[in-house]
Amino acid sequence: xxxxxxxxxxxxxxxxxxxxxxxxxxxxxxxxxxxxxxxxxxxxxxxxxxxxxxxxxxxxxxxxxxxxxxxxxxxxxxxxxxxxxxxxxxxxxxxxxxxxxxxxxxxxxxxxxxxxxxxxxxxxxxxxxxxxxxxxxxxxxxxxxxxxxxxxxxxxxxxxxxxxxxxxxxxxxxxxxxxxxxxxxxxxxxxxxxxxxxxxxxxxxxxxxxxx
Numbered sequence: 001x002x003x004x005x006x007x008x009x010x011x012x013x014x015x016x017x018x019x020x021x022x023x024x025x026x027x028x029x030x031x032x033x034x035x036x037x038x039x040x041x042x043x044x045x046x047x048x049x050x051x052x053x054x055x056x057x058x059x060x061x062x063x064x065x066x067x068x069x070x071x072x073x074x075x076x077x078x079x080x081x082x083x084x085x086x087x088x089x090x091x092x093x094x095x096x097x098x099x100x101x102x103x104x105x106x107x108x109x110x111x112x113x114x115x116x117x118x119x120x121x122x123x124x125x126x127x128x129x130x131x132x133x134x135x136x137x138x139x140x141x142x143x144x145x146x147x148x149x150x151x152x153x154x155x156x157x158x159x160x161x162x163x164x165x166x167x168x169x170x171x172x173x174x175x176x177x178x179x180x181x182x183x184x185x186x187x188x189x190x191x192x193x194x195x196x197x198x199x200x201x202x203x204x205x206x207x208x209x210x211x212x
Contacts, residue, residue, distance in 0.1 A: 027129035030140045034164045043069040046186040053178040067189075072196040083198045090198035092206060099198060102211045124151065134159050134168060 038044070045067050052059040064077030075082040081092045084104070091100045125144040132141050144156040152173060159168040169181045200206065 023126055024128045027127040027140075027142045030129060030142055030160055030164070031127070031158075034160050034166060037164045038068075041188050043067075043188065043190050044186055045189045047184050049182045049184075051180045051182075053180070055176050055178075067191055067195055069191050069196065074195050083196050085193075085196045088212075092198065092203060097203070097206050099200075099203065099206045099208050100211055101198075101208060124148065125156075132159075138162055139167065 045065065047063065047065050049061060049063045051061040062077055062079060064075060066076070067074040070086070071084075072086050073082075073084050079094060081094075083090045087103065089102050089104050091102075092098070093100075124147050126147060127142055127144045129140055129142045132139060139159040139161055142158045142160065144158070146154050153171055154174070155172040157168075157170040158166060160166050165186055167183055169183070171179050171181075173179075200208070
């Protein structure tokens with residue numbers, strides 16, 4: 001999987017259409033409870049694995065670690081690193097030594113952060129829920145569908161454990177492009193504010209490309 005394809009995945013991370021639009025109260029309860037639990041944890045660190053598909057065809061997998069504190073995050077993978085301090089985002093591409101600087105929208109933030117669905121579902125999406133099993137454990141599977149065909153994220157399937165920890169997110173863009181994000185090893189941890197800012201002194205050869 002190319003670096004730019006991975007950037008698209010992480011820079012495009014959460015969403016088949018249902019026969020009719022609906023907002024399932026039980027689905028909302030699960031997402032509300034999940035959002036409340038993550039908010040109560042304040043700062044967390046977790047590992048993730050990203051796999052892209054065209055239909056059922058596996059296009060490649062990458063893995064990394066994400067550090068979260070409120071709406072701030074740092075995504076660390078071998079191919080790229082992304083920092084977001086709450087307003088500005090820096091994405092460093094290791095193969096080209098470029099740093100793209102941007103001010104992402106709420107939806108773009110959700111696409112970079114696999115936990116950001118906890119706010120995304122509140123506007124612009126219909127949702128339903130079923131109970132199923134994943135790797136032998138019972139989970140809630142919440143399905144979100146965009147109300148607008150213009151949305152970058154058209155569909156998401158979010159698997160949440162019975163103690164309200166998200167364990168898998170599958171998103172669809174276009175008709176047949178899917179991204180699966182598996183999440184594991186969630187731990188509560190405090191971070192310094194510098195964790196979420198790009199430090200140019202550590203990348204002196206990097207070319208800064210300001211997209212704002």
